[in-house]
Each structure stands twice: as C-alpha cells, then as structure tokens.
Amino acid sequence: MLTVKNLTHWYGQADKPLYEDVDLSFDTGQVYTIVGASGSGKTTLLSFLAGLDKPQKGDIFLDGKNLKKIGATNYRKHKVAIVFQQYNLLGYMSALDNILTALSVTGSAHKGERQYVLDTLKRVGINEDDAKKNAQKLSGGQQQRVAIVRALLVDANIVIADEPTGNLDGENAAMIINLFQELAHDHQKSVIIVTHDPHVADQGDVKISLENREFVVA
C-alpha cells in the first residue's frame, strides 16, 4: 500500500501552498483516477508518487517504509512504473528493445524474456513485425500500449500514468483503460491515473478530485 501523509507543497511562497497536509492511500488491485483543473497540482502529486520529486513537507510510505529510506532511484527502479502522455519510448530502439531495456534497467529480466515480451505485445494487439519496428514508427495508440506493457512487465507494484489517453482517439483510449484495469484487477497492481478527461476518470475504481487545494475521494 502506498500512503501519503501530511503532504504539503508550495512553489515560491510557503504561505501560498499548492496543497496542505494531504493524506491519501492507494491499495493494490485498484485503479485510482485523479482529476482536477489544469494547474491544480495533479502532475506535481504524481511526480511525488513516482519518486521523481520531493514534497516540501510530508512523507510517502510504501508498505510502511518511508520513500526517503527506500531511495528515489531504488524506488523508481523496483517499485513503480510510469506511463506518460507522450509515451516516452526510446526513439532509437524498437518496441521490443524498449521493453527489454526497461527489464534490464529494473532488474526484471529473466530467461525467455524476449518471447514473453513478444507474446505480451501480441496480446495487446502488436504483432512481431511491429514489435521489431523502430518505436517511433508505431502509431500513438500502439506506442502507448508498448509503454503499458513496459509498465506491466517490470514487476513494479505501482503503475502511475500521467494523462495516458491524452493523445489518443476514443477507441484507442478505451483499449488503454482496459489494459490499466487488467493491470490492477488481474495483476494486483496499484494503478494511479492522472487525467482531466471525466470519461476516463469515471472508469477508475476510486476517483479523487482535486478541488480548491483539497483532495476529495469519491
């Protein structure tokens, strides 16, 4: 379980915090969607949860252990997987190599991984030929599916996604949301999605709204 305690953050002036004393918790096997207006601090919260940044005050715990103790690099390497709006695949590699790189970096590589990756990509609609193509030659929907497979296979318990359907059409967006639900429900991961799309937000198991510097759990 990922827990946020007394999280306070501000940019510039401490007396004008983005949010103050926030307490949140994220269980495994659930899809959490965080919605809010632009500039409300959704992505900032996500960067704390992903270990990409540190809040001004407060702590984040993973299974009772402070993130500061775990170490940000170690946390990103073994505990969390991030899916970005821009897919963020390495442009000089194929889709397959992108996933193999992630497995190598996170230490999730195992025997027969190549075939396992190809099989997993096939399950999300990317055949072997496409998997071996340069990642940038795939469509936006395909790239996002590759990014999700990457998040799935790296053995991280927490998957954090920042506007994962922002650049996708309705059909592709629906497919991606299904994949996230599969990650949470079938693979028992904790999926946290930041979105401004109300339709995507409604598809989560728990919806958290950020309104007037307050997180409201629906």
Next chain:
Amino acid sequence: MNYLKRAMLYLTHKKGQSLLLLLIMSAILVFVLSGIIIQNAALSATNSVTKSAGTTISVSANRNKMFAKMRSSSSKSKTPTITTPTVSNEKIKKAGKLSTVAYYNITNTASVNASSFDTVSTSTGSQGMGMMKGGKGASTGNISIEGVTSTKLTSSFISKEDKIVSGRNIKASDANSKNVVIEKELASSNNLKIGDSITVKTTTSGKKKIQLKVVGIYKAKSTSSSMPGSDPSNTIYTSYTLPASVTGTTGKSSTVTYTLEDSGKEKATTKKIKSIINSSSFTVSSNDESYQQLLQPMKNVQSFANKIVWLVAIAGTIILGLIIILSVRTRQKEIGVLVSLGESKLHIVGQLFSELFVILIGAMVIALLLGNFVGNKVGNQLLAQQQTTSITTTAKSSDGPGGAPGTQHNGGGMHGGAMMSQASTSSASQRALKTLNTSISPSSIMKLGGMGLVIIALAVCVSSISILRLRPKDILLGE
C-alpha cells in the same frame, strides 16, 4: 539490455550524427597524432644530434701568454723568439680515455725544405713569411708538415676540402713512422706515386735529412694554404710524431682536438680535460657551434609539435564538449525516460562515454592511417623551414669579424676563426637532418589513446554536469 548495448544501438540508429562525430574526432586525433609523431621524431633526432654532432674540445697554446712571454724575453735578448708550449702525449692520451670522448686528433706542425723533389709554386709567388711552429722552430721551410693522429679526423678531410684520391689515410698506427700523404699536384709534378720515398731537410741549424714514404695522395680543393704565400700542394700530412721529432719535442704535442661522444657532456668534459692538462700555457675551448646549429631546428620543431598537441587537444575537448552538450540537450527526453525507469545517472553518463569511446576507436584507426602521412609532411616542412632559418643565422654570424677560434689547426695558428667557422657550418649543413624520421610507435598509439580518452572524458563530464545537477522531474519536464 545494459548501457553498452544501448550505446551501440544509439550509434547504429543515429548514423549521420555518429559519422559526423567520427569525422570531427578523427580530425582532432590526426592532428594530435601528427604532433606526437613530430615530437617523438624531433626528440629522437635531438638525441641523435647530441650523440653525433661532433662537438669538439680543443687544447691549444694560450696565445696571450705566449706573446707575453716573448715580450719579456725580448727585453733581455735582442732576438725575440716565440716558443709554442707543448704538453706530454701521456696527458693527451689520458684525457682521450675519458668516457665522454669519442676520439681525438693530435696536431703538430713543422716546416721543412724539399730535398729530393721540387715544391709547387704559384704565380702569386711567395714572400716566405716566417712561421713559428714546433717547440723551437722559428725558421721557415718551403714544405709544411701537418702531423695528425689520423687524416680522417682532420677538419679539412671531414669537410671534404681535402680528399684521398690514391693510397690510404694517415692512421693512429702510423705513429713513430715516416709515412706521409702528399698532394696530387706535388705528386704529379715530381712523378711520385704510392710507395715512393721523398727526402726533406730540416730548417734547423743541423739541416738533417729525413726520408719519408708516400702512402697516400690527396687532392686539395682549396687554394689557400696553411703557409701564407705557399701553394696548398706543399702541405704534407703525416703522423703527429714526425713534426714533434723535427722540432725536437718528441713525446709532446702542441694541439689536440677531442671529439665528444655526447655533445650534452661538453661542459663537464672541458672541466675534466682542463684538470688533466693542468697548464696555464694552454687554453681548453669547446666548439659546439655545429651541435647548436643542428640542435636548434630540432628544438624549434619539438616545441612547435608540443604546441600542436596541446592546442589541438584543448580545442578538441572544447569542440567535442560543445557538440556533446548540444547532443545531450536534444537527448533530454531519452535521459528522462531512463531516469524514470530507475537507471542511475552514472550508467547514463557511462552510455554517453561508451558511445564516444566506440567513435574514438574508429577515429584512432583513421588517425593511425592518416597521422603518419600528415605528421611526415608537416614535420619535414617545419624542419626545412627551421634549418633554413638556422643556417642563415649562422652564416650571418660567421661573416662577422673573428668568429670562433680554429679547432684543429691551432698549433700552427694558420687557420683563422672565420675559416673554421665556415668549415663547421658547412660540416653541420652536410650532417643536418634533411628529413624527420616520423613513424608511429606503440608509445605514440598509447599516448594518442590516452589523450583521446582524456578528451572524451572531459567532454562527457562537462556535458553531463547539465544533466546530473537536474532533478529527475526537471529532466522529464525540460524536454
């Protein structure tokens, strides 16, 4: 997939960028290698010059002291006489055994009259100027006997002014013999050939006749003689022992020239020779003019090559650093992705370094193929320029009055400083390196590799600072 594999994937995917980097790095390394090659060639040439320049140390009469002695004796007697001081051959040989001495040439001179043959006379005639050679000799004959240890070691033979055309040279083994080498004109006008005997008469009161055996015939290029007014053909070369016996100074000599093994040891050897000779009647002077003349271009080339290496290395680091900084900025997204996956910054820097390392290997191959050619061309062009400058400078300084004192004929005081200086310049010009022996040695390759590694390490470090100092979030947001 580790960072090394990623580096290879990046290089093969970004072919254009990799090729551009390869070309830039090759250009840098070609110049660095050229500089290293020229530096090494100049260094080895300098060492070779130091060993073979033939710096000489001359032991000859202290003329000031000699004339002072003459003046003091003239006040007591009516006829002033100059006595050339002598030093024992044992002392000369002792000094010759010093480890820094390559060889030495003893020079004694005497004047005699031809007896069984006619001298060669020139149309300008002779005024029979008096010469003062040998221990007691003040009288003048029409034949000059130049006694040497070996004619091969004599400056006129070294500079090819005199050249053996028949028979052999005078050698050290001719000591105490009456073997002589005569001039071609003298030989042909008297119908003399190798193996013939000639007779000369001393000019001293006894007028003793000495029979000499012709073992060699030389040809003199010069029209000047060691005896003013006399034809150079009237100079006979023999062993240094013969003039000493003519002048009654057997076992002693008046002049000796030591040629050094290593020109760099000139000062120390001069000091040692001074202490062995241990006589204020002699001056011990060194002549490293030809050494300096040969050395200076080498030093200039070496210094220039040194500057090339450093300038190119510094400029190369700056250029590569800037290129990599720009490249890293365009790769911020990629770095951000890797950071978000949990890749350590050290591995990311390692990937950048590995990419450049692979390019470095390629650039080194190109540099090794082209470096020798460029180094050879640039080095020899530089050497030619430096030698022209050096010889012009030396020639100008030789034109001036005086010049360095004569080195090998001072006993007779005939060959003046300017003439010797010219001989030295000519000899140095002949021995000067016409080309630099540029070649790629394993140490040059190691040096090049080392410098290449330092260049890419510095370039990667400088460019990585912009990434390493950022928080992961900033890296991702910065793209």
